[in-house]
Amino acid sequence: MKILVLNCGSSSLKYQLIDMEDESVLAKGLCERIGIDGSKLTHRPAGKANFELETPMPDHKRAVELVMDALLDKEHGVIGSADEIGAIGHRVLHGGKEITQSCVVTPHVKDVIRECFDLGPLHNPANLIGIEACEAAMPGKKNVAVFDTSFGMGMEPKAYRYAIPDKYYDEYGVRRYGFHGTSHDFVSHEALKYLGLDPEKGKVIVCHLGNGASISASIGGVCVDTSMGLTPLEGLIMGTRSGDVDAAVVQYITNKEGWTVDDTLNMLNKQSGMLALTGVSSDFRDIEAAINEGNEKARIGMEAYVHRLVKYIGAYNTILKGADAIAFTAGVGENGPLVRRMVCEYLEFLGVKIDEEENKKAYGKQVVLSTEDSSIKIAVIPTNEELAIARDTLRLI
């Protein structure tokens, strides 16, 4: 069975076709600038030359048609007929209070995705368009929605409720949801298996450090707490997002600048985080290069990033009453020896020890960094959200 995985953004569409016999990727690619001038498809078939096509894509429906054309093409295609695709798995950002797990798309599921447009204004509309584009392009095929918020639905009220009047939870669904859920779910379960921990009781902290960054605590793969909140803005310092700030900062800056609240939130989401703190970039490769050249602001930015991260690790280690393992994942977690070393140095007082030679060599591969006598196991576990979506899709159909 082959599963097509789609991740639709407001103007982009990422896809992978996965053969579930051996979980190999047959092809992957990206449609960029959908609905804008200069739309482009980049198609990467396994074992064949890459293919690029610049052609107008007025909407996601056209993008899905072009993806199907690329997958079926005689030269750079990887399947002979659309019938080979068993189902389509969609990444969906927000499922609100109602949806707690992945599900086959029905009219009701589409209604829920629509009702959550306010909670995920950039992603949910695009996700729904992607689903409807597939329904139109491949009638009769099952579509499965895999929600970024599902993992966080495992939390108890003591972790997900904000300390504000009930009305806002009851009427508007204001609570901690948590995002990157597919990744936290995948990596926490991989960590349990890879590190030989009890599948029911193993306590794992996952640090998902990409452009967006979040951290979770789980027991037996069930979420106990996670750092992102109603939206992905809360928690860790990220590439361009501030993470935690005093909510009154929003009012203060809005008034001072004569802005709207939306303007201020835009600044907190897009012009803050490491970009603002370092004055260099949101990309850790640029930040590390600047630190190596003696850039003091970049060094302080990196210290602030690690400070926030270890603050959360400390809190989650306590909530778990002692973690068994900490897993690093996503772009920085998988490829950033400096951040991993700085974090683990803070944890030495707890008895955490890592092999720095292993840490320096660990780029994008699954590896244990901790020594035998470390009190907590430390590992790099590459995330694979597409595979997680494909597995859920296969399970549900």
Ligand code: ADP
């Ligand atoms: P997202 O999926 O959230 O866009 P990724 O998980 O792809 O993000 O992570 C992107 C980040 O990974 C980049 O901003 C970059 O800082 C970091 N990254 C990638 N490669 C390296 C590397 N070799 N060293 C340090 N950081 C890296």
